[in-house]
Amino acid sequence: MDLKAAVLTAALVFGATAGTAPATLQAATPERVKVTGEVIDSWCYLTEIMYPEGSAHHLCAVWCAAGGIPVGIKGDDGQVYFVLKTGSDTQNVANPGVLEIQSHKVTVDGDLYTRDGLNYLLISEVVSDEGIVNLTHDEYGIQPFGD
Amino acid sequence: MRIVRTIAGTALALIAATSVAQGAESWGLPGEEIVRFEAKVVDVLCELSGDCPANCGEGKRQLGLVNDDGKLILPLKNQVPFAGAADEPIDFCAKRVVADGLMVTNKGYTFMALQFVREAPDGPWRRANRFQNKWAERNGVAPDSDAASQWFYNDPRVEDVIARDGKLGLGPKADEDYAKKQ
Numbered sequence: 664m665d666l667k668a669a670v671l672t673a674a675l676v677f678g679a680t681a682g683t684a685p686a687t688l689q690a691a692t693p694e695r696v697k698v699t700g701e702v703i704d705s706w707c708y709l710t711e712i713m714y715p716e717g718s719a720h721h722l723c724a725v726w727c728a729a730g731g732i733p734v735g736i737k738g739d740d741g742q743v744y745f746v747l748k749t750g751s752d753t754q755n756v757a758n759p760g761v762l763e764i765q766s767h768k769v770t771v772d773g774d775l776y777t778r779d780g781l782n783y784l785l786i787s788e789v790v791s792d793e794g795i796v797n798l799t800h801d802e803y804g805i806q807p808f809g810d
Numbered sequence: 811m812r813i814v815r816t817i818a819g820t821a822l823a824l825i826a827a828t829s830v831a832q833g834a835e836s837w838g839l840p841g842e843e844i845v846r847f848e849a850k851v852v853d854v855l856c857e858l859s860g861d862c863p864a865n866c867g868e869g870k871r872q873l874g875l876v877n878d879d880g881k882l883i884l885p886l887k888n889q890v891p892f893a894g895a896a897d898e899p900i901d902f903c904a905k906r907v908v909a910d911g912l913m914v915t916n917k918g919y920t921f922m923a924l925q926f927v928r929e930a931p932d933g934p935w936r937r938a939n940r941f942q943n944k945w946a947e948r949n950g951v952a953p954d955s956d957a958a959s960q961w962f963y964n965d966p967r968v969e970d971v972i973a974r975d976g977k978l979g980l981g982p983k984a985d986e987d988y989a990k991k992q
Contacts, residue, residue: 693859706886706894709917710839721979723892725971726962730941731894733872733886743919745884747855747872753863754870755855756896762971766979776858779881780920783858795979800988805977 693774698784700738701797702767704728705745708737713807717766717797720806724765731756736769736784744775748785768793834910834925841915845922848930849875849883850906851899857882866903869944873899875909875922885911887923888938892962893945895924898938906930911938 704727707715714720716737728734733755736744747755755761773786834844854874856862866873873896875883885895899907910926924938946958949966957964976985 705921709886709919709921710914711916712839718978718980718984721975722972722977725968725979726892726965727894729965729968730890730892730962731872731896732892733884733894743917745872747858753855753861753867755872756867756870756894757967759967762967765971774859778858779883780918781882781884783854785855785859798980800978801991805988 693776693785695772696775696784697770697772697790698736698738698740698744698775699770700736700740700744700768702746702761702764702769703735703737703743704732704765705735705743706732707806708735709743714799714803715806717799717803718795719799719803721766721795723806725762728762728765729757734758734761734765736771742782744782744784746786747783748773750786750788764789764792766795766797768796834912837912837923839912839914839916839923842912842923843914844911845913846908846910847875847877848906848908849877851902851904852876852882853903854882854884866900869897869900872896873903875899875907883909883913883920883922885909885922885924888941889925890939890941890961893941895922895938897941897944898924898936899927902927902929908933910935 701716703715704724706727707713707720707723713723733745735746738744746761749758749760752758752760769792770790771786772788772790773784776783836842836844851866852874853862853866854872857874875885877883888895888898908928908930909924912923914921914923926935926937928935942958942961943953945961946953946955951957962968976982978984978988
């Protein structure tokens, strides 16, 4: 058993560890999932401040990802998943690789943690990347400023 | 499209206007509520999975706020256009802060826009706009320059992606074809 596993086990047995709230333990076991959906900018999508999907929103999605706004996947199941890890890469603020796949339709395998109503996804593998298939610019222009 | 521009422009103007206020203000978002609460700053990935690098990942990881009820709150936004909140409470990793901003509940999800933060209980307030200074420092421009305030038009990472994929993400020719139709 490695150190991390040992700490988690001790926490489960004793209820808490120094600096670790019980709520941490509640979410300690992830669910293995496969998610298919569009890579989105979570802020624009969830606040609806502009049209937030597909090619119309690609420019803004790149801006927001570079600005460190959490990147999500809008799943075909209607759920929003916040991406916290991609493979072994744990940078989830302005990750250069994630910047490259904004607005793409992807299928990913990973571990899902659900805590306090939000879905957090640790991607193990990008199974497929179809690129941008949601062509919305003819209807919605280029968000947010139109050019 | 004109309506979309107006809404986006209004939202950006509201964000800018809030930067001179002394407490959180409405941004006119659906399901928003002005809030101020104490919480502990955590690295979200660490909090969930136990993968915990030093100092909350040194700015490379999303930061969350665990309130006194043990609820993990995710700030999505700060006060700088098109920028997230990870730069704002990083100096308070694993410490308690007072967070001031908007709690937004929409589409079935609750998240936060962080407008001000201070170390609890009574540290000096900071506007949640440190991203701009850090971006300016990384890119060798003055923090109050036009280049920094409109960082998204000047970011080399963005420029590289858009030069290759186009604004629509479909390649430069798709941008040209789209422009011809306008």
